Structures are given as C-alpha cells and as structure tokens.
Amino acid sequence: MKKPLTLFVLFSLLLFSACRSSNGDRRAPGQDTLLVDAANPQLPPLRHNPEFRAQIKKEPAAEYNEKTGNIAGDFAVRLYQTPKTMYYRVEVEYEGLPGSDTVKLPDLGNEPHPVLQKGSDKYSCIIGFLDNDKQFREIKLVHAKGDQLKISTLRHWVVRDHYRLVSQ
Numbered sequence: 001m002k003k004p005l006t007l008f009v010l011f012s013l014l015l016f017s018a019c020r021s022s023n024g025d026r027r028a029p030g031q032d033t034l035l036v037d038a039a040n041p042q043l044p045p046l047r048h049n050p051e052f053r054a055q056i057k058k059e060p061a062a063e064y065n066e067k068t069g070n071i072a073g074d075f076a077v078r079l080y081q082t083p084k085t086m087y088y089r090v091e092v093e094y095e096g097l098p099g100s101d102t103v104k105l106p107d108l109g110n111e112p113h114p115v116l117q118k119g120s121d122k123y124s125c126i127i128g129f130l131d132n133d134k135q136f137r138e139i140k141l142v143h144a145k146g147d148q149l150k151i152s153t154l155r156h157w158v159v160r161d162h163y164r165l166v167s168q
Contacts, residue, residue, distance in 0.1 A: 047109030
C-alpha cells in the first residue's frame with residue numbers, strides 16, 4: 001500500500017515540475033514579449049510634458065476670425081503660448097471690445113494641440129484640443145452678442161489610466 005502512494009506522489013511531483021517554466025516569466029510561444037495578466041496589467045510608463053516651454057512662439061498657436069460688417073472690427077479669437085507648456089493665453093476681440101482669458105490643456109504626454117472651431121451661434125467659437133486619437137475635445141465657448149462678450153467653461157478634462165480622458 002505504501003508503494004502505490006509513493007509512486008503517485010513522485011509522479012505528481014514530476015508532472016508538476018515538468019509543467020513549470022524554468023525561466024520564471026511567461027512568454028508567448030515563439031515571441032519575445034511577455035504575456036500580460038488581465039488581473040495585473042503592465043502598462044507603459046507615464047509620459048509628461050516639461051512644465052515650462054524652451055521657446056515661446058510670438059505668433060498665435062490657433063486663430064479664428066469672423067466678419068461682423070462693423071467698421072470697429074470683427075470677431076476674432078487667438079491662442080498664444082505661455083511660458084507654461086500646458087497653458088495658453090486667449091485674446092478675444094469683438095468690434096473693438098477686447099477680452100482675455102487663460103486655458104489649460106490636459107497633459108497627454110505629447111505636444112499639446114489647441115484648436116478653435118466655429119460655434120453653433122453667430123459670433124461664437126469653441127476652444128478645444130485634439131486628443132491622442134485626433135478627436136476634438138471642447139473646453140471653453142467664446143461668444144458675443146450685442147455689446148457683450150462672454151467666455152464660458154464647457155468642460156474640464158483630467159487624464160486618468162494612462163491617457164484616457166475623463167470629462168468632469
């Protein structure tokens with residue numbers, strides 16, 4: 001009775017040691033890449049832009065113009081780089097009425113790409129950016145009506161889980 005039990009234990013140990021990998025990591029057959037465990041994924045390291053720009057451009061990073069027909073001026077929105085990499089200065093003019101603001105873009109790990117698009121109303125412009133998938137994401141709305149010029153925040157964006165944008 002001892003002999004079958006001893007043989008069973010030895011056979012189990014032999015089978016167990018034969019199934020284990022000798023190098024300790026799990027590699028796909030014929031590949032040099034490690035398999036990623038779904039419960040414990042290995043994500044690439046986060047990339048960040050430097051806090052400050054090495055060189056600030058004098059010309060606008062983005063510009064939007066719309067004719068008003070008034071001799072005092074048109075509706076114009078311009079974005080300018082600031083010393084901080086993720087911040088842009090917004091300069092607005094509507095028929096001679098000036099306005100300004102600052103917009104902060106989320107740090108997606110690459111050079112920020114601000115974009116100005118026409119808004120749904122006359123004399124309106126949406127300030128946004130292109131994400132890593134080249135999808136437009138809105139941040140602020142600039143609009144003018146009568147003798148008023150307004151800049152409203154539409155969304156706040158944060159980066160979570162390795163460059164996945166989340167609106168707040």
